[in-house]
Amino acid sequence: MTRTASDLAQHLHAEVEGDPRAPISSLGSPENAGPDSLIYVESEKHRARADASRALCVLAPPGMELTGKTIIRVTSPKLAFAKAAAWFFPRKRVTASVHPTAIVSPKVRISADVVIGPHAIIEDGVSIGSGTEIGAFCFLGRGSSIGADCHLYPRVTLYEGVRLGRGVIIHSGTVVGADGFGYVFGEGRHWKFPQIGRVEIGDDVEIGANTTVDRGSLDATRIGNGVKIDNLVQVAHNVQIGEYSIIAAQTGISGSSVIGSGVVIGGQVGIADHCAIEDGVIVGAQAGIPTGKKIRSGQTVWGTPARPLERFKEQYAWLGRLPEIGRRLRKME
């Protein structure tokens, strides 16, 4: 599908400088772009890459000049690029179909326009909303509920009773609703604490590949609207994650911790049980937050145990000065 610089500018409510009829047929990076690819340049630092690109059409910020390009002038080129992508590549509407090898219980409520891939299994009591695509090998356990316009890539497992909102995307290998990890030791063995709660996932959530989200023990594990979770993340029983929070790969959130809204959590972060991470907190990669700790709204923390970033940096700088301190102390002695 080819559109013009003018079409895109109109969609973005932006101005074109150059040829409004310049065609755009794809999105690219400056290096791999063809003449018809749209590229973006966010800052002066990357201007030369854009200048050297074969792309004719560039999303560029106010004031940036480029040689021989048609510029679509936007205040935030990267955001405009993402919006252009959503416009160029709307979610493919695959023709509604249930693959003959799928095993679908007769006791389900499934909208007429869904896609169910080969070898998928849909158990009793499942409901699936309009326009949703269930990939090959997906397993939807008894009574689970999937909203409209969701996309489950191949090989997603939902245990019994998991609820997904609208527009949820889950990547391959992810497991939602497995038992939480809770035992009570007594009489020489571990007794399993009941893991009979639910999982409730809001609208427009995206979850990466091979991630695990456990069901609540007695209450629910909840993931709010607009949350984005990367690959290989662990979300334990009873965790609550507020709207629009972002969680990078391999992070683990232990039982009953509460994450606020708009929180940004780096990769490989460990959050112990019963923590409270308030709205807007930023947690640096590999940080570790001990049991029951509260991180106040708006803070940026790093390290294990996690502390305010400035303090971490200061302590780290002092660590580097220790040999010198030792020398000075010896000299005085």
Add this chain to the structure above:
Amino acid sequence: MTRTASDLAQHLHAEVEGDPRAPISSLGSPENAGPDSLIYVESEKHRARADASRALCVLAPPGMELTGKTIIRVTSPKLAFAKAAAWFFPRKRVTASVHPTAIVSPKVRISADVVIGPHAIIEDGVSIGSGTEIGAFCFLGRGSSIGADCHLYPRVTLYEGVRLGRGVIIHSGTVVGADGFGYVFGEGRHWKFPQIGRVEIGDDVEIGANTTVDRGSLDATRIGNGVKIDNLVQVAHNVQIGEYSIIAAQTGISGSSVIGSGVVIGGQVGIADHCAIEDGVIVGAQAGIPTGKKIRSGQTVWGTPARPLERFKEQYAWLGRLPEIGRRLRKME
């Protein structure tokens, strides 16, 4: 199924204070309980939650008073609650069946009363004990052996020759018996070190979702009776894990390390190769134990490299005092 406070008290060898005929039909948290739900309260700190609950029946410790409740008096309410769960929810005995889409080799020894789910694959030489349930999409490689009363959730992979004891639970996405990670570099390439050992898993082991347990290189990887392993854990070749040890999510145990009995390992811990973690050790979350290190029985360690918890805390406290030390030193100079 509804039982009474008296039934439960009898099962727990406990006394009822209040109405012995109070009905119990489910287990709940204080907040989501209905009148017929059983709840528990472990300590004074949570008494108000129990008091405010709609639940009529409460497992409570000696001496704790609650208003208008029927109390089942136990020394360890949380343990009693877990035992009540085991009594309320005995493992469902699904009717024995082999789903017609399962692919089962004729050369197997499978007890008559097992359940084999849709699209499961059972290769030659597999044996499955009485009462075991094999979920959808499970793959049981050639010659693997599963004891009685096991439950493999959908989409578990056992490579060739893996042995599970009785009462083993494995959650979705877990892979047992893949090749260990071992190479020898020579002549400009990595030669694969043979990964031809076995995996032996004892009785009453539970393994979470998307965990990996590699086969031994020449000998066996072994997991003892009663061990509980969380999600996304890595257990490398030749690792030995003693009875009743507990391993939280995203922990990794490298090749040939030996974990004793009753060891508790927090989340995201890294244990390098050839370590010895003796009986009863507690390893704090995110700790890192370097190659070949021995942690003596009964110690609690934290940090990377891991050290006794008290020492870690002391060092961490000193780290915070460094700016002050710097000022004092400067003053003296």
Add this chain to the structure above:
Amino acid sequence: MTRTASDLAQHLHAEVEGDPRAPISSLGSPENAGPDSLIYVESEKHRARADASRALCVLAPPGMELTGKTIIRVTSPKLAFAKAAAWFFPRKRVTASVHPTAIVSPKVRISADVVIGPHAIIEDGVSIGSGTEIGAFCFLGRGSSIGADCHLYPRVTLYEGVRLGRGVIIHSGTVVGADGFGYVFGEGRHWKFPQIGRVEIGDDVEIGANTTVDRGSLDATRIGNGVKIDNLVQVAHNVQIGEYSIIAAQTGISGSSVIGSGVVIGGQVGIADHCAIEDGVIVGAQAGIPTGKKIRSGQTVWGTPARPLERFKEQYAWLGRLPEIGRRLRKME
């Protein structure tokens, strides 16, 4: 299959000391070997284990004497053992077959001598080279391309357009080509940055179980020839990994980072985005490399933030001396 010490020595271009007709029918560890098992001993430290073994045939280094053994004398016994394994256990050539339950698009280019396991799904436009084995439940997305002599264990997912070279091994549960994790926040929500790039994996790569390799956002994620990746590793969008690098379990490499050739990365390492890890670098387990950091060729680093190993050790030693420094300072005051 039984061969003799002489056969093996010939294959390894080595000398036999003892009985050249000593039979070898398997490979073992000193402890579990039978008389016909081949064992190896690398250093004096393990000589007693070899001496006490029932094995008659031993790969041993120059100068090491062993009692009553037939010695195949090699400079690097462990390497010779790995080479012996490759000679003893050449990749099984399973008889070419497509399981009747596999779902194979008619629009594919598949060599005549491949194996496609039960319930595998091969979408349109896939190509598969000679001698390759595709395990049960594998999903090969539209247009993906698999070279000759590859082995995909059961339950591997390749998203659309993934390219594998020759001799690639991928273990169960691994997902290649899922969307990278990239969003741009604006107008109150996260917009998905396009994730429309490719994944290109070279020859002789081995990837462990439940690992995730994301597709490039606009360009490609690339893994070079001979790279070995362990279980539960995260490789983000646009990452480049040079030839023969080794990455241990649970390591995460964030977007656009470039790993050189011959790099060795320990377990649970976190590499933030846009880092450059030059050729031959060694990164110790659990190290954390901050955004944009360059690690120069040949360095060994450890800690978070990662620093040269010697510096880490020095700082760590100073940390232990802090209480003493405090006392000395107080005394002077």
